[in-house]
Amino acid sequence: MTDVLRPRAPARPSAQPAARSLLLTVLGEWVLDLDAPVWTVALLRGLTALGVREKAARQAIARSAADGWLERDRVGRQVRWRLSDATRGLLRRGAERIYSFGGVTTGWDRRWLVVMVSVPEERRDDRHRLRTRLAWAGFGSLGQGAWITPHLDREREARDVLAALAPPVEATSFVAHHGRIGDERTLVAGAWGGLEALERHYRDFVATFAGADPSSQEEAFVAQTRMVHEWRTFPFLDPGLPEEFLPPGWKGLEARALFQRRHREWAGAARAWFRAGNPERPP
Numbered sequence: 001m002t003d004v005l006r007p008r009a010p011a012r013p014s015a016q017p018a019a020r021s022l023l024l025t026v027l028g029e030w031v032l033d034l035d036a037p038v039w040t041v042a043l044l045r046g047l048t049a050l051g052v053r054e055k056a057a058r059q060a061i062a063r064s065a066a067d068g069w070l071e072r073d074r075v076g077r078q079v080r081w082r083l084s085d086a087t088r089g090l091l092r093r094g095a096e097r098i099y100s101f102g103g104v105t106t107g108w109d110r111r112w113l114v115v116m117v118s119v120p121e122e123r124r125d126d127r128h129r130l131r132t133r134l135a136w137a138g139f140g141s142l143g144q145g146a147w148i149t150p151h152l153d154r155e156r157e158a159r160d161v162l163a164a165l166a167p168p169v170e171a172t173s174f175v176a177h178h179g180r181i182g183d184e185r186t187l188v189a190g191a192w193g194g195l196e197a198l199e200r201h202y203r204d205f206v207a208t209f210a211g212a213d214p215s216s217q218e219e220a221f222v223a224q225t226r227m228v229h230e231w232r233t234f235p236f237l238d239p240g241l242p243e244e245f246l247p248p249g250w251k252g253l254e255a256r257a258l259f260q261r262r263h264r265e266w267a268g269a270a271r272a273w274f275r276a277g278n279p280e281r282p283p
Contacts, residue, residue, distance in 0.1 A: 042278035140191025202251035217273035
């Protein structure tokens, strides 16, 4: 389930996100904090407002239930849904990361967390899984099984990644300062590569949502859900490097401020629209 819930790289602003991916955003943004279950009609109403066809929306709900995201509760002829405990926990952790993400590490003490991992060549699936999950966790690769991050608290996440591999692999971690051999900027550039693609994603985000001006509760729901859907990829794409390693005028700072401002502006109307479609009694 963890891989399914992990966001993918943002698509072009004109591209229509997959129904199930949008459903995940709806669940995290509008269902997670509800005190009551959510009716099927409320989920369908939200997804169709987002441009998903009803058939695709129903399939997304059914597949999510089959995979354990949702638990069914039938009331007469109607069905309402609760988040499973596992999904609720994953969404809460995801929300914490999304809304606390600042994009730039401040107050850095110049220490790096270094993780060394050795996976046998014949375990190709595990090697791929390890690379993908550590990259999503913000680690940069130095090659030869060495990974680094300026976020020392990511050690727990690295441990979870390693614990998911069976049989276990050899690994060790340590915390260190960069020494006097080599250039630290070159180290960072090698670990994360160019940041041009990420900068373009931030520019697209700003261009899409800076001028958005919803004029109804439904439009506010659509605007905020799409904004959160796009934003939730950034904490997994952006390693959150210290500012000294970022290009001048880093667009991530503007994007972060825009996300916070728009979220405050749209949240009330958007929430009211979604909850109006989820009555206490069977619809």
